[in-house]
Amino acid sequence: MDFAFSTEHRALRRLIREFAENEVEPLAAEIDREGRVPFETLGKLGQIGLLGVCFPQEYGGMGAGEIGYCILMEELGRVCTSTATTVGAHIGIGAMSIYLDGNEEQKRKYLTPLARGEKIGAFVLTEANAGSDAAAIRTRAVREGDSYILDGTKTFNTNGSFADIVTVLAVTDPTLGARGGITAFIVESDMPGFQVGTHENKMGIRGSSTAELIFEEVRVPQENVLGNVGEGFVSFMKTLDLGRLTLGAACLGGAQAALDWSVRWARTRRQFGEELAHKQSVQWMIADMATQVEALRSLVYRVAWMVDTGQPFTQMAAMCKLYGSEVASRAIDVALQIHGGLGLSRDFLIERFFRDARIAEIFEGTNEIQRIVIANNIFRRHGVRIRP
Amino acid sequence: MDFTLSEEQEMFLAMFRDFSAKEVAPNAEELDHAEQPPLGVLRKAAQQGFLGATLPEQYFGAELDYVSYCLLVETLAQDSLSVAVTLVTHVSLVAMSILARGTDAQREEWLPPMAAGEMMGAFALTEPDAGSDVAALQTRSTLPHPLPAREGGLPSPPDGGLEGGAAALNGVKTWVTNGEIAGLFLVFAQGPEGVDAFLVPADAPGLSVGYREPTLGLRSVTFNTVYLEGCRISEANRLGEPGTGLTIAQRAQDRTAVALAAAGLGVAEASIDAAAQFAAERVQFGVPIAQKQAIQGYVAEAVTELEALRYLVYRAAWLVDQGQGAPFDFSVVKAHGARVAYGVTNRMLQVLGGYGYMEDYPLARRYRDARVLSIIGGPTELQQVRIAQKVFAEWDVEIVP
Numbered sequence: 172m173d174f175a176f177s178t179e180h181r182a183l184r185r186l187i188r189e190f191a192e193n194e195v196e197p198l199a200a201e202i203d204r205e206g207r208v209p210f211e212t213l214g215k216l217g218q219i220g221l222l223g224v225c226f227p228q229e230y231g232g233m234g235a236g237e238i239g240y241c242i243l244m245e246e247l248g249r250v251c252t253s254t255a256t257t258v259g260a261h262i263g264i265g266a267m268s269i270y271l272d273g274n275e276e277q278k279r280k281y282l283t284p285l286a287r288g289e290k291i292g293a294f295v296l297t298e299a300n301a302g303s304d305a306a307a308i309r310t311r312a313v314r315e316g317d318s319y320i321l322d323g324t325k326t327f328n329t330n331g332s333f334a335d336i337v338t339v340l341a342v343t344d345p346t347l348g349a350r351g352g353i354t355a356f357i358v359e360s361d362m363p364g365f366q367v368g369t370h371e372n373k374m375g376i377r378g379s380s381t382a383e384l385i386f387e388e389v390r391v392p393q394e395n396v397l398g399n400v401g402e403g404f405v406s407f408m409k410t411l412d413l414g415r416l417t418l419g420a421a422c423l424g425g426a427q428a429a430l431d432w433s434v435r436w437a438r439t440r441r442q443f444g445e446e447l448a449h450k451q452s453v454q455w456m457i458a459d460m461a462t463q464v465e466a467l468r469s470l471v472y473r474v475a476w477m478v479d480t481g482q483p484f485t486q487m488a489a490m491c492k493l494y495g496s497e498v499a500s501r502a503i504d505v506a507l508q509i510h511g512g513l514g515l516s517r518d519f520l521i522e523r524f525f526r527d528a529r530i531a532e533i534f535e536g537t538n539e540i541q542r543i544v545i546a547n548n549i550f551r552r553h554g555v556r557i558r559p
Numbered sequence: 560m561d562f563t564l565s566e567e568q569e570m571f572l573a574m575f576r577d578f579s580a581k582e583v584a585p586n587a588e589e590l591d592h593a594e595q596p597p598l599g600v601l602r603k604a605a606q607q608g609f610l611g612a613t614l615p616e617q618y619f620g621a622e623l624d625y626v627s628y629c630l631l632v633e634t635l636a637q638d639s640l641s642v643a644v645t646l647v648t649h650v651s652l653v654a655m656s657i658l659a660r661g662t663d664a665q666r667e668e669w670l671p672p673m674a675a676g677e678m679m680g681a682f683a684l685t686e687p688d689a690g691s692d693v694a695a696l697q698t699r700s701t702l703p704h705p706l707p708a709r710e711g712g713l714p715s716p717p718d719g720g721l722e723g724g725a726a727a728l729n730g731v732k733t734w735v736t737n738g739e740i741a742g743l744f745l746v747f748a749q750g751p752e753g754v755d756a757f758l759v760p761a762d763a764p765g766l767s768v769g770y771r772e773p774t775l776g777l778r779s780v781t782f783n784t785v786y787l788e789g790c791r792i793s794e795a796n797r798l799g800e801p802g803t804g805l806t807i808a809q810r811a812q813d814r815t816a817v818a819l820a821a822a823g824l825g826v827a828e829a830s831i832d833a834a835a836q837f838a839a840e841r842v843q844f845g846v847p848i849a850q851k852q853a854i855q856g857y858v859a860e861a862v863t864e865l866e867a868l869r870y871l872v873y874r875a876a877w878l879v880d881q882g883q884g885a886p887f888d889f890s891v892v893k894a895h896g897a898r899v900a901y902g903v904t905n906r907m908l909q910v911l912g913g914y915g916y917m918e919d920y921p922l923a924r925r926y927r928d929a930r931v932l933s934i935i936g937g938p939t940e941l942q943q944v945r946i947a948q949k950v951f952a953e954w955d956v957e958i959v960p
Binding site: 297300301302303304307326327371372373374375441442443444450452453504507508511512514515516517518522525526529530532533534537538539542558559 | 685688690691692695733734772773774775776842843844845851853854908909912913915916917918919923926927930931933934935938939940943959960
């Protein structure tokens, strides 16, 4: 066994950390306050090649694999959850869906500009009545000649309002269910009938965009079917598995930041004649936080290694998302408690991290769904099939 | 024992609900997003007598018992924790301290305008380097403690024998709740022999209200820095006996602990209501998610915690009415109320999923609001020290914070 990062990955982390501290962190409070997406940061990330960190070089990527991608998400999560969210939606589910299921031509045409950061991607699934129950989507795709006509409304779409290339799940055969009836399409935002609806006003990750997308008779050429017709749901699950792992990595960064700030404050703040660091209640909070952060770190990079070495990882990725989001929420909650009133002030970053952390227990499959995925994988080996 | 509310308390409760539904609920969301103090709501509340809820009729109060008052706080908090905290600061921290320790003249002067809502109370205890550690206060009072009047001798001069204006308060108070809207500040300062409490009107020369904190939650409450720069005081400003400031502060915070737990009760109730309604209507995998055992578990656990808290709160309020209750009792209800309010709201947000995270639904506001309860009025860690002190006292272990 070998738990050390390679020389290349260590160099990559240095590069990303420097970028995160110089370019991302200084904007984090501002984009949260103004509720705007930091396009200038996306541009710079693209120039360095980081928006294609995990994709092969032949498609404009950096070739740093899933471990490299997790390093990126961890380092971004450490300084700005909004930026991590935008980047995660772009690479992890937008571009990734095309990388996993696209044919050679689609990869050249769509993945390459996404990996280079020339175009921004998104993956849209959720509808008003279909969230956890992804198979209940109603957006329709009807075949017409050598095209499909898409009709429907998608909600809560990260990056949806400005993405150039959007992977959309739609029903091609209502008589078949999730397996066989749903197909993935690559839609370009300048196709006629593609509209951006209302923007969500969120509690956290306010520096990322969540919007409604309306597809009104959008004509999508047949060659934009991603993967095989009727296999959209399967392809979506594959993409989402990877997204869950990298969300866990972003949560790791957030939890690490909460720990670092807590230690700093415990050394600064004096009450009852001594530093908080000398109070056992605070020491225990920090000890628990550090233990959970280290357990999460091991989990995240072990699963990233499983992905890079071609092992099955569905159950493990669900664990990364579930454990990561809960560790991060708990860590920032404890950090807020250690900071007391200062933790509640919007002049200081703990408050922002606190609002930002909560969503990780909900998006990319609620934690309830992760538990079902994990239980399902466990019980399947015992011949029990679990229905959600 | 009798756990039922009296007929009168039931009647009050119906009135509180009616008021909150008409006056608080329609405004709460907008006040939070605009970060406006609820001045209109307070005006209406004053007309109902709520701003003098527990004060005697002679001061134009509503003369409610503390249990009824907690029902009021609980009801208001169902719709807005900001409104509840503004009221609790005014009534439990300030007005009731004046009622308990003020001279007749002080009560006559301050309580009627407070009950009428013409003057809001603010509590100025916390400082940059003194939060939980209140003995570390840096604000100074130069007002000497009066000499005890000797039989047959001269009475103590009213301003300690100094020329008028020589006695003053100097210091900085932070996170003063109601700072911006207050007419009267209850200020704590180090005197020559221990901590003293003073009643300082907002227009007193040398008192100025500064920076308003932007906060995670309670965005309709104004938390301000208050500067005391040569703020002139005399014996007339002193509340209670010299050197008893910490006792006054502690009693006020004990009463407030119960009211804040009542507010936590209200937040938890409202969150559960919203989540139950959502779960009954939201269909996933072909059935309302209320049919899912995971959701049932969240809701059932929340309701269990809520009901346990309810009777802890009402009992603690009853203890206040009886003039009983030890630090232990108030710390238990404070810590538990905060934990349940936040824990339940957090879980109920999860039931709503993405909708719970959107600011267009009140659950996100309740979640941001509820988090303050384990910090404001003495953090949970301090309550735990006081609880442990009682437990270990029986084993001869002395615990210092």
